[in-house]
Amino acid sequence: MTGGRLLAVSDLHVAYAENRAVVDGLRPEYDEDWLIVAGDVAERFADVAATLGRLRERFATVVWAPGNHELWTVPDDPVALRGAARYAELVRMCRELGVLTPEDAYPVWTGPGGPALVAPLFLLYDYTFRAPGTRTTEESLRRAYDAGIVCTDEVLLHPDPYPGRDAWCAARVALTERRLADCDPDLPTVLVNHFPLVREPTRVLRHPEFAQWCGTEATADWHVRFRAAAVVYGHLHIPRTTWYDGVRFEEVSLGYPREWGPRGTGYAPRVVLPGRRCSG
Numbered sequence: 455m456t457g458g459r460l461l462a463v464s465d466l467h468v469a470y471a472e473n474r475a476v477v478d479g480l481r482p483e484y485d486e487d488w489l490i491v492a493g494d495v496a497e498r499f500a501d502v503a504a505t506l507g508r509l510r511e512r513f514a515t516v517v518w519a520p521g522n523h524e525l526w527t528v529p530d531d532p533v534a535l536r537g538a539a540r541y542a543e544l545v546r547m548c549r550e551l552g553v554l555t556p557e558d559a560y561p562v563w564t565g566p567g568g569p570a571l572v573a574p575l576f577l578l579y580d581y582t583f584r585a586p587g588t589r590t591t592e593e594s595l596r597r598a599y600d601a602g603i604v605c606t607d608e609v610l611l612h613p614d615p616y617p618g619r620d621a622w623c624a625a626r627v628a629l630t631e632r633r634l635a636d637c638d639p640d641l642p643t644v645l646v647n648h649f650p651l652v653r654e655p656t657r658v659l660r661h662p663e664f665a666q667w668c669g670t671e672a673t674a675d676w677h678v679r680f681r682a683a684a685v686v687y688g689h690l691h692i693p694r695t696t697w698y699d700g701v702r703f704e705e706v707s708l709g710y711p712r713e714w715g716p717r718g719t720g721y722a723p724r725v726v727l728p729g730r731r732c733s734g
Contacts (some may be wrong), residue, residue, distance in 0.1 A: 457565040458486025461723035464688025465494040465707035468505050472711040476721050483512050489513040492688045493521025499533035504663055507551050517554045519574035521648040526610035537614030567727030570636055570683050575630055575647040575666030578623035583665040598663040601715050605667035624629050627672045634680045640685040649675050650687045677701040
């Protein structure tokens with residue numbers, strides 16, 4: 455095969471030495487290979503920059519969508535920016551490196567399996583993936599706190615200048631929906647978001663209370679509305695391929711060493727395009 459492949463990874467968490475070793479081994483097989491990085495590279499700004507810079511040196515194109523960990527403001531990070539200001543600084547850094555972000559024009563993959571518009575998204579979550587049996591955000595959050603299942607975002611991911619992460623999510627969803635609606639209607643898309651666009655992948659979580667930090671019901675039909683040939687996401691640390699409405703969803707995370715180590719099967723970027731067709 456010639457023309458390269460559209461590949462994807464996420465949740466590299468390079469603060470762990472074992473994960474840094476995995477990232478050091480990520481190499482293209484073809485000169486034309488692109489790499490999607492669907493968030494959670496690291497928590498500290500310098501680690502995100504160093505990792506994306508190395509990957510950009512290796513792959514023809516690198517496309518990044520932020521995870522929640524890049525948006526954390528941890529106490530010992532010299533870059534102490536919060537919220538939207540931190541995201542803007544991450545975008546600025548990526549542009550210096552030549553890495554594409556959700557704020558740039560969506561590139562078109564023209565290699566095998568293309569053409570397809572590759573759309574990195576930054577949407578966050580709004581607590582609408584509520585805990586089972588709850589009807590309001592307040593009730594769902596109370597259930598999570600009572601169970602001791604609370605995302606660290608509640609302490610380290612600041613929504614400034616928005617009043618809450620749900621308000622920031624609403625603004626990002628509205629902005630992104632307009633952009634996608636204006637795209638070429640004849641081109642299929644590859645939608646890239648750190649969080650799953652539909653709730654179904656969260657049904658297998660060991661702690662269902664955690665789902666409320668995993669996406670928004672506002673994107674439940676985007677894979678159909680916006681002609682997705684594939685949807686790429688991470689965050690759940692449950693790498694697998696699933697199908698919804700005939701659209702392939704790829705969870706591409708590496709995760710923490712305690713999670714991937716026992717599998718003992720190694721880690722390689724997932725091939726997004728050329729891709730498989732649904733057999734069901």
